[in-house]
Amino acid sequence: MRINEPLVLGIETSCDETGVGIVRGRELLSNALASSVELHARFGGVVPEVASRAHLEAMLPTIELACSQAGVSLSDIDAIAVTAGPGLVGALIVGVASAKALALGLGKPIYGVNHLAAHVMVDELEHGPLPEPVIGLLVSGGHSSLIKVVNGDFTSLGQTLDDAAGEAFDKVARLLGLPFPGGPMIDQAAQNGDPNAIDFPRALRTDPAHAFNFSFSGLKTAVARWVKEQQRLGNAISVPDVAASVQEAIADILTSKAISAAVDQNAPHLVIAGGVAANSRLRALAAERCALAGIELRVPSPALCTDNGAMVAALGSHLLRAGAAPSPVDFPATSTLAVSEVLF
Amino acid sequence: MKILAIDTSTELTSIALVDSGTVISMASHTDARGHVEAIGALFTELELDLSSLPDLIACGVGPGPYTGLRVGIAFAQGLSAAWSVPVVGVCSLDAVANAIIRQELVSPSDEFIAATDARRKEYYWAKFDSGGKRLFGPNVGLTEVVRELVLESRISLVADVLPHAIDVAACALRGDQLDVTPMYLREADAQPSVRVQL
Numbered sequence A: 001m002r003i004n005e006p007l008v009l010g011i012e013t014s015c016d017e018t019g020v021g022i023v024r025g026r027e028l029l030s031n032a033l034a035s036s037v038e039l040h041a042r043f044g045g046v047v048p049e050v051a052s053r054a055h056l057e058a059m060l061p062t063i064e065l066a067c068s069q070a071g072v073s074l075s076d077i078d079a080i081a082v083t084a085g086p087g088l089v090g091a092l093i094v095g096v097a098s099a100k101a102l103a104l105g106l107g108k109p110i111y112g113v114n115h116l117a118a119h120v121m122v123d124e125l126e127h128g129p130l131p132e133p134v135i136g137l138l139v140s141g142g143h144s145s146l147i148k149v150v151n152g153d154f155t156s157l158g159q160t161l162d163d164a165a166g167e168a169f170d171k172v173a174r175l176l177g178l179p180f181p182g183g184p185m186i187d188q189a190a191q192n193g194d195p196n197a198i199d200f201p202r203a204l205r206t207d208p209a210h211a212f213n214f215s216f217s218g219l220k221t222a223v224a225r226w227v228k229e230q231q232r233l234g235n236a237i238s239v240p241d242v243a244a245s246v247q248e249a250i251a252d253i254l255t256s257k258a259i260s261a262a263v264d265q266n267a268p269h270l271v272i273a274g275g276v277a278a279n280s281r282l283r284a285l286a287a288e289r290c291a292l293a294g295i296e297l298r299v300p301s302p303a304l305c306t307d308n309g310a311m312v313a314a315l316g317s318h319l320l321r322a323g324a325a326p327s328p329v330d331f332p333a334t335s336t337l338a339v340s341e342v343l344f
Numbered sequence B: 001m002k003i004l005a006i007d008t009s010t011e012l013t014s015i016a017l018v019d020s021g022t023v024i025s026m027a028s029h030t031d032a033r034g035h036v037e038a039i040g041a042l043f044t045e046l047e048l049d050l051s052s053l054p055d056l057i058a059c060g061v062g063p064g065p066y067t068g069l070r071v072g073i074a075f076a077q078g079l080s081a082a083w084s085v086p087v088v089g090v091c092s093l094d095a096v097a098n099a100i101i102r103q104e105l106v107s108p109s110d111e112f113i114a115a116t117d118a119r120r121k122e123y124y125w126a127k128f129d130s131g132g133k134r135l136f137g138p139n140v141g142l143t144e145v146v147r148e149l150v151l152e153s154r155i156s157l158v159a160d161v162l163p164h165a166i167d168v169a170a171c172a173l174r175g176d177q178l179d180v181t182p183m184y185l186r187e188a189d190a191q192p193s194v195r196v197q198l
């Protein structure tokens, strides 16, 4: 099957967002979303069973919303794409089962795809064909990785050894008494703070064995230690200064590693995606440093950066146009999946 | 009345096309963890003619282990959306009771308790009259406690029969229909996850 402008419906349920998006070729038609983030707030993290229940409840209404926003009916759809991994397996299963039913019921092909690759490929919907080779920096509550895309092949250059960048934001926010999810809260608090007030550590900055890996668990410890020390000394703690300094450390390490990856791999393009790509300081610093290094920076708009169905549809559409064979009907949902495995 | 029925509330994943009580085709697979892999393959085994759709989709809504249960419900809802065919739920223990009577595992005049494995040394269970009408339940409770209850009240317990899609279809046909909402019977675990790392 090879259509130039296929109408593809994509389903995403890997974490706490139920996303259904519809694209025609590279054109975004709709991107419906139901989030269970508020249900998780009181636990300070995503509870898998809570997320799975919410996905099942939200699935049909979200499919209907995506169709009505796109002005299409399910019978018009040429192919179904769905996140098969990585993610919370109980959550993924809801999307995969729904997607299989749609595909089999409609008699259309199904593409069980990689969530991480979809994060990068979504950029096509806003900025046109993905230039190659390109470096993808994926940063969210669930992942922090550097990916290279060349000739349609995705390779992992590095990833976090412990916490994800978004997780570091969440943990620091909790230390500072800010609510979950912490990223937007830190960003907001940092607006009035001094990014150079405190020199928090940049882990793995110079270790050649970990040139493209990250480590964020030490950052939380450093912030906790600093807060404790200030309390011992009887000093008032400026939440904006801590937030700005932590944000600076995270943005600094992410952008410097992403740019050295681009230089090292001769890839003059960088895509930043994932929920943390919405962070204002990360965007500003990346723009500044990419301009200096002569690298083209592409950052999808926030609604396409966080987990969503359109990114899955975008990758499905890309694979279909490239002539990839659809997935077999018995493909699984899997919690771990290397980015090199783009399609089941 | 052509019914496409599904049940994934136990380790048995089953699917069947039943026309007014006559089984046209059915397929099943036993694997406690492989529901989402099996369901698509089993559906294709039915060799359904997409130009002559069923009138109704019926799905076992548990009680049963949640992850598997949700596969069947999500799949049934997806088919319903794809075909614009209504979908109803059936208590999976009602389907078990139907299977028990169908297989003549209890004497024809007796009330009985049907139970399935709820893990954590517990049963999902319900009490039925001799015709398979649910009198009490569904509940979740310790297997020991259910066994004691059975001894005291001297009614028989059948805990080794699994719900099959053909029984789900039978229950739906006779009107034992529910909303398509999973019967969880337990609160969602309040344990934050270890985030996915890659």
Ligand SMILES: [Zn+2]
Pocket: A115, A119, A140, A142, A274, A306, A307
């Ligand atoms: Zn993601």
